[in-house]
Amino acid sequence: MSAFLAAGPNLGRGGIGAWLAGLSPAGKAGxxxxxxxxxxxxxxxxxxxxxxxxxxFLPPPTAIAQGFVELxxxxxxxxxxxxxxxxxxxxxxxxxxxAIPVGLLMxxxxxxxxxxxxxxxxxxxxPTIAYQPLAKAWFGFGIGPVIFLVAVSALFxxxxxxxxxxxxxxASIIRAGKVYGASRTQLYRxxxxxxxxxxxxxxxxxAVVLATIGMVVAELAxxxxxxxxxxxxxxxxxxxxxxxxxxxxxxxxxxxxTQVVTLVERWVAPWTRKGRR
Amino acid sequence: xxxxxxxxxxxxAPLISVRDLSVSYDVARTGKRLTxxxxxxxxxxxxxxxxxxxxxxxxxxxxxxxVAGLVKPTTGTVLVGGSPVTGPGPDRAVVFxxxxxxxxxxxxxxxxxxxxxxxxxKGAGWRERVQDAIELVGLAGxxxxxxxxxSGGMQQRVGLARAVVAEPRILLMDEPLGAVDALTxxxxxxxxxxxxxxxxxxxxxxTHSIEEAILLGDRIVVFKSHPGAIKEIIETGxxxxxxxxxxxxxxxxxxxxxxxxxxxxxEATAAAVSx
Numbered sequence: 001m002s003a004f005l006a007a008g009p010n011l012g013r014g015g016i017g018a019w020l021a022g023l024s025p026a027g028k029a030g031x032x033x034x035x036x037x038x039x040x041x042x043x044x045x046x047x048x049x050x051x052x053x054x055x056x057f058l059p060p061p062t063a064i065a066q067g068f069v070e071l072x073x074x075x076x077x078x079x080x081x082x083x084x085x086x087x088x089x090x091x092x093x094x095x096x097x098x099a100i101p102v103g104l105l106m107x108x109x110x111x112x113x114x115x116x117x118x119x120x121x122x123x124x125x126x127p128t129i130a131y132q133p134l135a136k137a138w139f140g141f142g143i144g145p146v147i148f149l150v151a152v153s154a155l156f157x158x159x160x161x162x163x164x165x166x167x168x169x170x171a172s173i174i175r176a177g178k179v180y181g182a183s184r185t186q187l188y189r190x191x192x193x194x195x196x197x198x199x200x201x202x203x204x205x206x207a208v209v210l211a212t213i214g215m216v217v218a219e220l221a222x223x224x225x226x227x228x229x230x231x232x233x234x235x236x237x238x239x240x241x242x243x244x245x246x247x248x249x250x251x252x253x254x255x256x257x258t259q260v261v262t263l264v265e266r267w268v269a270p271w272t273r274k275g276r277r
Numbered sequence: 278x279x280x281x282x283x284x285x286x287x288x289x290a291p292l293i294s295v296r297d298l299s300v301s302y303d304v305a306r307t308g309k310r311l312t313x314x315x316x317x318x319x320x321x322x323x324x325x326x327x328x329x330x331x332x333x334x335x336x337x338x339x340x341x342x343x344v345a346g347l348v349k350p351t352t353g354t355v356l357v358g359g360s361p362v363t364g365p366g367p368d369r370a371v372v373f374x375x376x377x378x379x380x381x382x383x384x385x386x387x388x389x390x391x392x393x394x395x396x397x398x399k400g401a402g403w404r405e406r407v408q409d410a411i412e413l414v415g416l417a418g419x420x421x422x423x424x425x426x427x428s429g430g431m432q433q434r435v436g437l438a439r440a441v442v443a444e445p446r447i448l449l450m451d452e453p454l455g456a457v458d459a460l461t462x463x464x465x466x467x468x469x470x471x472x473x474x475x476x477x478x479x480x481x482x483x484t485h486s487i488e489e490a491i492l493l494g495d496r497i498v499v500f501k502s503h504p505g506a507i508k509e510i511i512e513t514g515x516x517x518x519x520x521x522x523x524x525x526x527x528x529x530x531x532x533x534x535x536x537x538x539x540x541x542x543x544e545a546t547a548a549a550v551s552x
Contacts (some may be wrong), residue, residue: 176377179345179365180391180443190394194381271381271423 059241064248067234067241076230081249084227087143088215088253091150095207098151099158100200106159107166108192117163124156128214132221146218146226153214154207158200165199166192198272201265205258212254290359291320292446292479293344298353300339313339314505317353319498323446326473326480328494330487330537332544336505337483341449344481345371357447367395370440374452376432378424378439384411385420387435391443410442413472430461437469441476448473450482454489466492467520474517487537491530492519499537501544508540 040061047053048060071077106113128149135145169192177191219228227250234242298317303310314336321327329337342348343355346365355362378387389407392398414434424432433453440448454462470493473480484490490497494513501508524530
């Protein structure tokens with residue numbers, strides 16, 4: 001979670017910026033925890049205690065917690081969560097398996113880049129929801145259209161980042177590779193691929209967020225199950241507390257998977273970790 | 278001022294022999310043909326330390342890249358050990374101005390890079406060779422550090438270790454101290470002087486620092502720009518071992534410095550005007 005508090009350009013020098021930048025990871029997590037608690041308390045006061053906003057539109061945190069308990073005890077949460085997670089993971093895996101090799105090809109071959117590039121950018125630029133009716137026509141009403149939308153959403157950020165990483169490999173390092181006798185294959189394995197790794201993970205992080213959007217969009221628009229379906233069912237029956245609880249779970253999933261990607265990156269690519277002198 | 282000929286009166290064939298070398302290329306943006314270097318002749322003998330001095334944009338790096346095998350000559354020939362250069366080879370190693378280390382490799386793995394690419398990791402003793410090279414440049418204890426954790430001077434030491442570990446006959450150094458801070462630069466000049474005197478390697482050292490060129494070079498090859506070409510070749514004739522301090526008040530050093538100042542100032546002004 002401490003990634004949220006990464007130091008930006010500390011233009012002011014000193015003051016609270018310097019204090020934040022100097023915090024230990026535990027300290028940063030502490031600051032974040034305080035921020036969350038303060039936000040929840042203000043929210044609770046505004047809606048729950050003072051009643052400035054109708055809780056049907058914006059339920060207070062305690063009501064959302066209650067909604068969460070209702071979802072669990074009513075047996076609605078686990079089955080829907082499992083279906084969503086399944087669709088998400090399958091769709092994400094399909095995206096990664098296609099996007100990584102195609103991205104590498106695009107990055108290393110100009111003709112490939114010229115042919116695939118415009119297609120990739122066009123599909124990437126299309127709002128995911130536009131594919132939803134088609135997805136239903138192609139894959140029916142089950143988990144199929146959800147997997148499809150997750151895969152389409154996750155595919156292009158991975159593909160385009162990998163291609164960019166390959167293309168922007170430092171020319172000086174390529175020269176060094178040649179000088180020290182790297183063959184073509186060695187050059188790809190020892191220079192191009194490792195220098196693409198940070199781009200791959202940047203793409204994966206973007207893909208996590210977009211895949212989750214794709215999943216919810218697919219489930220909102222006419223799925224019988226899944227977190228999106230749960231949200232729309234609860235909202236349609238004015239059980240906004242349950243709807244918010246379901247949304248919170250989706251957000252937690254998205255943030256959690258982003259953290260998983262970051263952890264895998266630290267393990268696979270330890271050189272990208274910020275070094276302390 | 279004594280200016281020597283391109284050949285030195287020494288027995289045996291030169292290790293590097295450059296004849297009538299020119300490099301030119303088309304600039305896509307302007308559609309013009311640019312001549313980087315023209316009519317370069319130079320012989321370098323085994324064990325010589327040659328410094329190549331010139332203003333920026335005079336083609337000295339292009340010249341080095343041709344010897345390294347990274348750039349093909351447009352006309353003329355470059356022989357290393359009697360055979361024409363067709364590409365990079367294990368007889369030549371390069372130290373780059375921007376270090377060009379692999380950020381995903383530790384110091385140890387960066388130093389072993391050359392051996393690895395040349396498939397020399399099979400035999401026994403390569404670990405000791407890598408370790409010796411790391412110790413030679415004073416980086417013992419930093420084997421498992423990543424380049425980003427090191428200062429510029431330390432990164433260039435890794436670059437040096439990577440170059441010497443494969444025991445090339447020729448070391449090509451492209452302004453290796455151009456990007457390190459002034460204090461570190463002075464310390465490292467002395468270290469390079471000692472290191473090369475100890476190993477007896479043939480060195481082609483590109484620089485735009487007059488002091489550096491005198492301190493390190495047996496001969497100084499002065500480049501002029503537009504087009505890049507050799508302006509003169511000067512034998513330094515200073516006793517070795519040398520150090521930054523020992524030569525500061527040497528009359529020969531002062532004489533050389535004044536001469537090179539005049540030579541380069543004209544060049545730098547011409548370069549500034551033509552831009």
